[in-house]
Amino acid sequence: MAAEGNERIVLIAMDGSEYSDYAFEWFWTHFHKDNDRVILLHVPEYHTVVQSPMVMADVTVITEMMQEEERRIKQFLEGLGQKLKDKKVGGKVKSVGGNPGEVICKVANEEGAHLIVTGTRGMGKLRRTFIGSISDYVIHHSHVPVLVCRHKDHHEQQKH
Amino acid sequence: MADSEQKQDSEKRNVLIAMDGSKHAIFAFEWYVANIFQPNDNVIMAHCAEHGVNLPPTAMMAGNPTVIQAMMKEHEEEVMKVFKTIDALANKHNIKHTLERLTGPPGEAVVKAAEQQNCELIIAGSRGHGSLRRTILGSVSDYIVHHAHVPVLICKHEDEHHKLK
Numbered sequence: 001m002a003a004e005g006n007e008r009i010v011l012i013a014m015d016g017s018e019y020s021d022y023a024f025e026w027f028w029t030h031f032h033k034d035n036d037r038v039i040l041l042h043v044p045e046y047h048t049v050v051q052s053p054m055v056m057a058d059v060t061v062i063t064e065m066m067q068e069e070e071r072r073i074k075q076f077l078e079g080l081g082q083k084l085k086d087k088k089v090g091g092k093v094k095s096v097g098g099n100p101g102e103v104i105c106k107v108a109n110e111e112g113a114h115l116i117v118t119g120t121r122g123m124g125k126l127r128r129t130f131i132g133s134i135s136d137y138v139i140h141h142s143h144v145p146v147l148v149c150r151h152k153d154h155h156e157q158q159k160h
Numbered sequence: 161m162a163d164s165e166q167k168q169d170s171e172k173r174n175v176l177i178a179m180d181g182s183k184h185a186i187f188a189f190e191w192y193v194a195n196i197f198q199p200n201d202n203v204i205m206a207h208c209a210e211h212g213v214n215l216p217p218t219a220m221m222a223g224n225p226t227v228i229q230a231m232m233k234e235h236e237e238e239v240m241k242v243f244k245t246i247d248a249l250a251n252k253h254n255i256k257h258t259l260e261r262l263t264g265p266p267g268e269a270v271v272k273a274a275e276q277q278n279c280e281l282i283i284a285g286s287r288g289h290g291s292l293r294r295t296i297l298g299s300v301s302d303y304i305v306h307h308a309h310v311p312v313l314i315c316k317h318e319d320e321h322h323k324l325k
Contacts, residue, residue: 008195026311030173030280031196114195139305139314145191149311 007035011113013104013138014040016076019119023149027117028087031147038091040080041107043100044073101137108144116146174279176204178270178304181242184285186249188315192283193253196313203257205246206273209239210263267303275309283313 012027014020024040032038073095080093096103108116121132139146177192179185189205197203243259250257262269274282284305287298305312 030171030311143316145188145195145313145315147311147313148305150309 007037008033008114009037009039009112010115010117011039011041011104011108011111012117013100013119013134014042014080015100015119015134016042017119017121019121019132019149021119023117023119023147024083026149027147031117032089036089036091038084038089039107039111039113040084040091040093041104042073042077042080042093042095043103044069044095044097045100100134101141104134104138105141105143108142113144116142116144118146118148120148120150172200172202173198173281174202174204174277175281175283176206176270176274176277176279177283178266178285178300179205179207179242179246180266180285180300181207181245182285182287184287184298184315184317186245186285187317188283188285188313189246189249190253191315192313193255196283197255203250203255204260204273204277204279205250205257206260206262206270207239207242207246208262208264208266208269209242266300267307270300270304271308279310281311281313282308283315286314286316 010027010032012020012024014024077093077095084091084093094107096107104116104118107113116138118135118138119132120135135148139148175192177185177189179189239261243261247259260273262273264272270282270284273279282304284301285298286301301314305314
């Protein structure tokens with residue numbers, strides 16, 4: 001499994017939250033090596049749109065919302081591509097639907113990733129735990145090392 | 161970009177590696193050396209020797225000082241053995257390092273030590289000495305990931321991967 005100075009394939013899970021942005025930046029500042037190949041993985045979840053209370057049985061409304069969501073996701077993915085360009089790093093951006101934890105582990109397997117990087121918490125506002133359910137899933141099920149990047153804000157808020 | 165190169169060259173990272181002497185910890189260390197290690201790293205290899213309750217109740221109840229002494233001596237020898245293994249491992253890879261002995265419940269001790277020494281990263285294996293194999297993640301590594309204030313790298317041992325197939 002050791003890369004030994006050859007290229008490392010690193011998969012970074014990006015959900016659009018500040019936590020994954022922080023994980024990306026932390027990885028870049030402290031961890032990355034010049035010949036890393038970075039895969040930015042986004043797992044879009046459409047069901048959040050459909051479950052919104054505003055949606056009645058009106059098909060047009062639902063379609064519109066989904067199109068809006070598609071646009072937003074496309075924009076997000078382009079932003080990720082730009083990040084890679086800015087850092088001048090080889091790699092790619094992937095968007096795979098499904099259960100985030102499972103998708104992350106599966107894609108890591110498929111791509112032969114040497115390392116998975118996740119933030120601590122994602123979009124959920126519930127702050128009962130230090131680490132979100134997806135990061136938790138990934139560390140339990142991944143077959144490769146996982147770097148869990150704690151957001152420094154946590155540190156300050158937990159001092160109370 | 162000159163900036164980022166400078167950053168990497170002059171940046172000294174304090175890295176704490178939790179070592180319990182198990183093969184998982186050894187794997188974690190070797191993975192770190194092969195993939196993560198940078199020459200400026202300050203590598204702290206921490207071993208938690210005293211778990212807080214290291215003598216079984218029967219010895220205490222027997223109140224026999226010789227027995228207790230013998231057990232403590234044995235325990236101490238085990239600890240020294242682990243430190244020797246860790247030290248040899250680091251030397252084998254030519255990694256400059258410091259050895260640290262922690263006391264208390266392992267998870268808490270590791271998290272606290274990392275905080276006190278301003279570590280930027282904690283590295284832990286996926287499982288330790290415990291033989292309960294219900295999860296792929298040992299209780300200590302689990303604790304560390306949930307309570308640490310800094311990024312944590314969990315190194316999965318290859319064996320797990322194969323045994324579960």
